[in-house]
Amino acid sequence: MVIKRFAQALTAISLAVVAGCANTEAAVTPPPGVPSPNTCGTVNLAINPWSGSAANVAVVGYLLKEELRCKVNTYELSETASWAGFVDGSIDVILENWGHDDLKKKYIDGQKVAVALGMTGNKGVLGWYVPQWMAEEHPEILDWRNLNDYTDLLKTTATGTKGQFLGGDPSFVTKDTQLIENLKLNYTLVYAGSEDKLIAAFRRAQKQKTPLLGYFYEPQWLLSDVKLTKIPLPRYKPGCDADADAVTCDYQPYDLDKVARKKFVDSGSPAATFLKNWTWTNDDQNAVARDLTQGKMTPDQAAKKWADTNREVWEKWLP
Incomplete structure (x- = not known):
C-alpha cells in the first residue's frame, strides 16, 4: 500500500511538471512564422x-x-x-x-x-581630390574656378585637349558628369573601374608626382597612408542637388x-x-x-x- 501511494505521488508530480513545462513553453512560443527570441536564423x-x-x-x-x-x-x-x-x-x-x-x-x-x-x-565625405604634392606646388588649383587653367597639366591621350577627371567604380552614385558640365569645366570623366584601381592611381600620383584630379571619399584607409587634398566646390546647401541635371554644388556631407x-x-x-x-x-x-x-x-x-x-x-x- 505504501509503495502504491508512493507511485501515485510520483505520477502526480510528473504530470504537474509536464503541465508546468507545457504552460511555460506556451508562454514564450512566438506566433507561427516568427522565430524564437533565442533563434537567430x-x-x-x-x-x-x-x-x-x-x-x-x-x-x-x-x-x-x-x-x-x-x-x-x-x-x-x-x-x-x-x-x-x-x-x-x-x-x-x-x-x-x-x-x-x-x-x-x-x-x-x-x-x-x-x-x-x-x-x-561613420561620417561620410565625398568630393574632388588632388594628391598633396599638387596642392603644395599648385595651390591655385584648390579654387575650383581655376581648374580650367590646369587642363594642359591634366590632359591624357584619352581626353585629348580636355583635362582628365578620374572617377572610381562606374556603379558609384556620383554627380561628377553633371558638375563638370554645369560648372563649365573643360574636363572629361574617365572611370578607373573599381575602388582598388582608384586607390592605386592616387597612390601612384603621389609617389611619382604625376598630375591627377579625381573623385574620392572618407572614411577610407588610404588617407592615413597617402595625403590627398579636397578641392571645395560651391558650398552644399540643402536642396541644391534636388535637380540632379542642374546641380552646381558640392557633395552633401553624410551621417x-x-x-x-x-x-x-x-x-x-x-x-x-x-x-x-x-x-x-x-x-x-x-x-x-x-x-x-x-x-x-x-x-x-x-x-x-x-x-x-x-x-x-x-x-x-x-x-
Whole structure:
C-alpha cells in the first residue's frame, strides 16, 4: 500500500511538471512564422563595392555568427541592386547607406519593404581630390574656378585637349558628369573601374608626382597612408542637388545610416536588435579595411583581430 501511494505521488508530480513545462513553453512560443527570441536564423548582408562596406560586413557578420549563432550570407552587389534585394528577400540589411533619398522614397515610403535602422556612426565625405604634392606646388588649383587653367597639366591621350577627371567604380552614385558640365569645366570623366584601381592611381600620383584630379571619399584607409587634398566646390546647401541635371554644388556631407528589410526587422530575430545597436567610428572601419586590403586577411581574421581588442565596444551591440 505504501509503495502504491508512493507511485501515485510520483505520477502526480510528473504530470504537474509536464503541465508546468507545457504552460511555460506556451508562454514564450512566438506566433507561427516568427522565430524564437533565442533563434537567430539566417541574415543576408549586402557588400557594396568599396572596402569600408566590406569592413562593416566582416565585423558584423563575424559577431552574428560567433555570438548569436546566426547563419550569415553575404552578397557583393551595387548599391541599387542591394536595395532591390529587399523586395524578393535576398537582402536583409545594407550596412552603409550614402543618402539615396530616391531609393528611400521608393522602397521605404512607397513599397514599404524596407525600414531605416539608425546611424552607423561613420561620417561620410565625398568630393574632388588632388594628391598633396599638387596642392603644395599648385595651390591655385584648390579654387575650383581655376581648374580650367590646369587642363594642359591634366590632359591624357584619352581626353585629348580636355583635362582628365578620374572617377572610381562606374556603379558609384556620383554627380561628377553633371558638375563638370554645369560648372563649365573643360574636363572629361574617365572611370578607373573599381575602388582598388582608384586607390592605386592616387597612390601612384603621389609617389611619382604625376598630375591627377579625381573623385574620392572618407572614411577610407588610404588617407592615413597617402595625403590627398579636397578641392571645395560651391558650398552644399540643402536642396541644391534636388535637380540632379542642374546641380552646381558640392557633395552633401553624410551621417551614414543602415537600412533593413521590414519583414526581417519584424521577424523577432535577435540579429535585428544587434544591427540596430551596431555603431562604430571611421577609425574602426579604416583599421579593418586596411587589414582586409593591405594585410590580406580573410574577413573573419580581420574581424576577430578587431573584436579581440574592442570587446567593450561590441558587447554593447548584443541584444
